[in-house]
Amino acid sequence: MNIIDELEWRDAINQQTDAEGLRELTKSKAVSLYCGVDPTGDSMHIGHLIPFMVLRRFQLAGHRPVILIGGATGTIGDPSGRQSERSLQTLEQVQENVDALTAQMKKLFISDDDANQVRLVNNYDWTKNINVIEFLRDFGKNFSINTMLAKDVVSSRLDSGISFTEFSYQILQSIDYLHLYKHEDVQLQIGGSDQWGNITSGLDLIRKKEGNEAKAFGLTIPLMLKADGTKFGKTAGGAVWLDPKKTTPYEFYQFWANTDDRDVIKYLKYFTFLSKEEIEALAAKVESEPHKREAQKALAEEMTRFVHSEELLEQAKRITAALFSGDIRSLTADEIEEGFKEMPTFTASAESKNIVEWLVDLGIEPSKRQAREDITKGAISINGERVSELEVDITAEHAIGGKFIIVRKGKKNYSLVKLV
Template structure:
C-alpha cells in the first residue's frame, strides 16, 4: 500500500493539489516534505498532533520530513480559526517556546539520528534577514490583493476586521515554502484544513519564481470532529498537552482510554501505527464486546508510549489499576500529587486527630459527626485505601504518603486530598 493509499484508508486526506502527480512522485523516489507550527505556546496539545502524525507516517515510509518552527511567523500571528487578533508575544517568549517545541519534536521524531531523516528549521533564520523593501519588491508584487481576500482564512475575518500584519501572514508562509523548496528540496507541504489557502498561495509563489513546471504539492488533513460534532482535542478540563508537567501521563492515558466507541476506530486510524488488520480486528471487538474496551486500551497504550515512553505508560497503567481497585497504598507521594491534583483538598498540620473530627473539621467530606460515625460504621470510609470501621480510630502521619498527603475516600468514587504541613 502506497503512503497516499494508506492515508486515504485512514481518512487522513482532506484536499490535495494533484493526487495523481503526488502519487507518482512518492512512488518514484523519497521526497522531502514539511509541516510547520508557530511557537504561540510552550507545548503542543493533541490537536496539534494530527498533521505531525501524517509527517511521521511519511518518515516511516522512507521520506524526509522537515519540521518548521515558526519563530518568524509566530511573532506576527496566524489569523486562522479566530475572530480577533492574536496577542503579540515578546521575542524572548517566542524563542523559549520554539526551543520547547523543538525538544518535543526531537522526542517524537528522534531528530538528530542519522536514520531519522528529520530536520528542524526555524523560519526566523531567513525571515529576519529579509528587509521590508525586499519583501515588497520580491514577494509582495507576486500577490494579488483580490485573490488574498478570497482566501477563506482572510474572508472569514473581513466582517470583524483584520490587521495588515495578519493579512500578510499568507505571503510570509508562502516565502517559507519557496525557501524550503529551493534550499531543502521540499516538494510537499502538509497542514490542517484551515491551511489550504496558505499552502496554495505558497505553490503559486513557487511557480512564479521557479517556473510553471515546478514539481510542488499541497495536502491538508480533515478537521477531526468527535461523534457528537464537537472539535477533537479537549477534555472537560481543557486541552490535553504533550508536556507531562501540564498533562500527566496518567491523565493523557485516561483521555484516550475514555474515548467514545463511536470515535475509537477513527482515532486508531489517525493516531496509531497499527496495521489495517489489527484495526479491523479492534473494530469487530467494539461491535461484539464493547464492554472490554479493547480498542480504547490499545489507543491509550499506543499514544502514551509514543508521546511519552514505555516507562510513563507502565506508570499510567499502574495508577489506573490502583484507582480502579481502590488499592492505592503503593502509590508514591509524587503520583498522588499528580493524580489527585484536581480533587477537593485542604491543608492540615501533622498532628493526630480522631477520624470523626478529621472527616468533619479537616476535610468537610462529612456534613456532621453523626453522619461521619454512620459512614465509618457502614464501611464507606477509606484512609490511604484501607477501610476504617472504628469510630475511635486516630488519624496520624502513618496514614500519609511520605508525610505529605492523606487521601480520604468516601463510597466508591468520592476522594479528598489533605496536604500535611
C-alpha cells in the same frame, strides 16, 4: 501499500492540489515534505499532533520530512480559526517557545534508529534579513489582493476586522515554501484543513518564481471533530498538552482511555502506527465486546508510550489500576500527587485526631452524625482500607510518603488530604 493509499485508508486526507501527480511522485522517489508549527506557546497540544503524525507516516514510508518551527511567523500570528487579533508576544518569549517546541519535536520525531532523519528548520533564519523593500518588490508583487481576500482564512475575518500584519501572514508562509523548495528540495507541504489557503498561496509563489513546470504539491488533513460534534482535544480542564507539567502522563493516558466507542477507531487510525490488521481486529472487539474497552486501552497505551515513554506509561497504568482496585498503598507519593491532581484537595495538620472530628474539620463530612453513620456503614476508606471503628485516630503515620492521605467516601468520591 503506497503512502497515499495508507492515508486514504486512515481517512487522513482532506484536500490535495494534484492527487494523481502526488501519488506518482511518491511512487517514483523519496519525497522531501514539510509541516510547520508556530511557537504561540511553550508546548504543543494533541491537536497539533495530527499533521505531524502524517509527517511521521511519510518518514516511515521512506520519505524525508522537514519540521518547520515558525520563529518568524510566530511573531506575526496566523489568523486561521480566529475572529480577533492575536496578542503579539515579545521576541524573547517567542524564542523561549521556539526552544521548547524544538525540544519537544526532537523527543517525538528524532531517533538514532530512523533511517530518514527529520530535519528541523526555523523560518526566522531566512526571513530576518529581508527588508521591507525586498518584501514588497520580490514577494508582495506576486500576490493579488483580490486572491488573498478570497482565501477562507481572510474572508472569514473581514466582518470582524483583520490587521495588515495578520493579512500578510500567508505571504510569509509562502516564502517558507519557496525557500524550502529551492534549498531543501521540498515538494510537498501538509497541514490542517485551515491551512489550505496558505498552502495554495505558497504553490502559486513557487510557480511564479520557478516556472509552471515546478513540481510542488499540497495536502491537508480533515478537521477532527468528536462524534458528538464538539472539537477534538478539549476537556473540561482545557487543552490536553504534550508537556507532562501541563498535562500529567496519567491525565494524558486517561484522556485516550475514556474515548467514546464511536471515535476510538478513527483515533487509532489517525494517531497510532498499528497496522490495518491490528486496527480492524480492535474494531471487531468494539462491536462484539465494547465493555472490555480493548481499543481504548490500546489507544491510550500507544499514545502515552509515543508522547512520554514506556516508563511513564507503566506509571499511568499503575495509578489507573490502583484507583480502580482501591489499592492506594501501592502508589508512591509522587504517583498519588499525579493521579489525584484534579480531585478535591484538603489540608490538615499532622497532629493526631479522632477520625470523626478529622473528617468534619476538613469538610469531607458535613456533620459528626453523618461521619459516624458513614463510618459504621463501611462507606469510609483511608488509603484504600475501610474504616468501621469510630475510635480510630488519624495520625502522621497514615500519610503515604509522609505527605498524603487518601479518603474515599462511597464507591467513587475520592479526596486528597495533604499533611502540613
